[in-house]
Amino acid sequence: MSNIKYTEDHEYIRVDGDIATVGITDFAQSQLGDVVFVELPEVGASFEQGEDAAVVESVKAASEIYAPVSGEIVEVNTALEDEPTGVNSDPMGNGWFMKIKLSKASELDELMDEDAYKALVASQS
Amino acid sequence: MTTSDSSPTVRTPLYNLHVELGAKMVPFAGYDMPVSYPLGVLGEHNHTREKAGLFDVSHMGQAYLTGPDHDTCAAALEALVPGAVLTLGKGRIRYTQLLNSDGGIIDDLMVTRLVDDEDDGRLFLVVNAGCKHGDYAHIAAHLPAGIHLEPIEDRALVALQGPGAAEMFATICPEASEMGFMTAIRTDINGVDCWISRCGYTGEDGYEISVPEPQAEEFARLLLAHEAVEAIGLGARDSLRLESGLCLYGHDIDTTTSPVEADLMFSIAKRRREEGGFPGYGRVRSEIENGPKRIRVGIVPQTRAPAREGTEIQSNGETVGVITSGGFGPTYGGPIAMGYVSPEFSSPGCEVDLIVRGKTMPAKIAAMPFVEQRYYRKPKV
Structure with a gap:
């Protein structure tokens, strides 16, 4: 069963077993504006929690995507390289960035659940 | 910005x-x-x-520069800018730059000679928001008696x-x-x-x-x-x-860049190039005669990654320039940038490398504008 967690940097982590699908939230895409470029990590690369893993650029600016949890990249959404606007149109679905195989599952406990994240967005809107 | x-x-x-x-x-x-x-x-x-x-x-x-007549007022402004203001016709606008004594650009501005006879001797200036207070102080401090700068608030x-x-x-x-x-x-x-x-x-x-x-x-x-x-x-x-290849003050031009380096020579009339009479003329003339040490160019990244302001431009591992404005051109349909490079790397088509987030990305020098300008030109009769 899947379970969604959020970071303070407006990334979401959809966990299914030991695989976490990472993307940015609808609030994040609305703040970024039109996405024109996405740089994804290499499959097989490993990241510690909080390291820069990907880049998303809108017409306004470049933003780093941090690895919300430690682990190895097992898949990236190469469709975004040709259609970066997928991040805007379907951030929680087809606009995902990467899948990470969790190496420290306990890190998930530090992340926000949906209610906590909604409260964060409300405080920043 | x-x-x-x-x-x-x-x-x-x-x-x-x-x-x-x-x-x-x-x-x-x-x-x-x-x-x-x-x-x-x-x-x-x-x-x-x-x-x-x-x-x-x-x-x-927005400000007025007011004097007793056009020639006196225009001459006072010409002492501060390389543009030809004396020869500006009524109802005509000129783009020029306020220069410092080193030929660096204090600001770029539009100068209009007002069209009505009753306004003769009055120029209308439009300057950048972030520079306006400094511009006004600079202009006012350099005006001869009888010419006044009046900010329009x-x-x-x-x-x-x-x-x-x-x-x-x-x-x-x-x-x-x-x-x-x-x-x-x-x-x-x-x-x-x-x-x-x-x-x-x-x-x-x-x-x-x-x-x-x-x-x-x-x-x-x-x-x-x-x-x-x-x-x-x-x-x-x-x-x-x-x-459109237009400079943003504080990014593509600043107090260190000259109008020659910034490729703004179109805005300096022949008379002014030959006679000078504006701040930094020594540098401007020398750069016209001998070429500038760096020049503003267009740059097109050859990948989809935009290269932002501050991105280093290299050739064979050596730094040859820096990007001063960069992003995504929606009409162009890809990343575009402008910046300064050494003259030997300034020809359109010249291949250079951009260092984006520690990675080397190929790019080419390109002619500007990236998208054709479509200004209105009155039909000749």
């Missing part, structure tokens, strides 16, 4: 309208300005290229830009359609005293219109009521001017 710190910001007369239209407001050059509206930067950019966009540029500085400034601007504007001001590029008139529209200039900062045809502050919102609403017109924020203003 130059953003201010947490110091209090000033609102333009159109602030309430921006908020009503759902704008995202940001501090810019000490003003609370709309960076985008619900249409979004991309949509606003494309709308301006296809129809017409309305920009609030009331943060920019009671007028707003809006720009109407795009291929549909002229047709739309003709519905409320028929005489504006007859204006040539870089000319100005003064006229009354629905009881509003309008100073209309056919120029802009998007590469498109259009107008900049100075209106009295109390009527600014009513005037903006009059323009927005037309179906072709959308409100456009600073975000799209930046991508539009970048595609």
Whole structure:
């Protein structure tokens, strides 16, 4: 069963077993504006929690995507390289960035659940 | 873009309208300005290229330079800028730069010789928002007796830009359609005293219109009521001017860059190149004769990754320049940039490397503008 967690940097982590699908939230895409470029990590690369893993650029600016949890990249959404606007149109679905195989599952406990994240967005809107 | 710190910001007369239209407001050059509206930067950019966009540029500085007659007033300004002001005809606009004694650019500005006889001896200046207080102090400190700088604090400034601007504007001001590029008139529209200039900062045809502050919102609403017109924020203003190869002060030009380095020689008339009489002439003449040490060029990344301001430009591992403005060109359809390189790397087609987030990305020097400018040229009779 899947379970969604959020970071303070407006990334979401959809966990299914030991695989976490990472993307940015609808609030994040609305703040970024039109996405024109996405740089994804290499499959097989490993990241510690909080390291820069990907880049998303809108017409306004470049933003780093941090690895919300430690682990190895097992898949990236190469469709975004040709259609970066997928991040805007379907951030929680087809606009995902990467899948990470969790190496420290306990890190998930530090992340926000949906209610906590909604409260964060409300405080920043 | 130059953003201010947490110091209090000033609102333009159109602030309430921006908020009503759902704008995202940001501090810019000490003003609370709309960076985008619900249409979004991309949509606003494309709308301006296809129809017409309305920009609030009331943060920019408007001022009069007033003297006893045109020649005296123009000569005083020519002592500060390399542009030819003496030969400016009535109702004509010139782009030039305030230079420091080293030939560096203090600001770039538009100078208009007003069209009415009663205004002769008076020049209308439009300068950058972030520079205006410094500009005014600099100009005032260098004026001879009898010439005065008068900041105009009671007028707003809006720009109407795009291929549909002229047709739309003709519905409320028929005489504006007859204006040539870089000319100005003064006229009354629905009881509003309008100073209309056919120029802009998007590469498109259009107008900049100075209106009295109390009527600014009513005037903006009059323009927005037309179906072709959308409100456009600073975000799209930046991508539009970048595609058109136009400099952003504080980024592409500053107090260290000369007009020769900035590739603004088109704005320095032959007489001024030969006779000088402006600050930094020694450097400008030397750079004209011997070539500058660096020159502003267009740069096209050969990958999809935009290269932002500050990106290092290399050739064979050696630094040969730096990007001063960069991003995504919506009309161009890919990343574009401008920056300074050593002259030997300045030819269009020259291959260079950009260092983006520690990685080497291929790029090519390119001629600007990236998107063809579509200024209105009066048909010859």
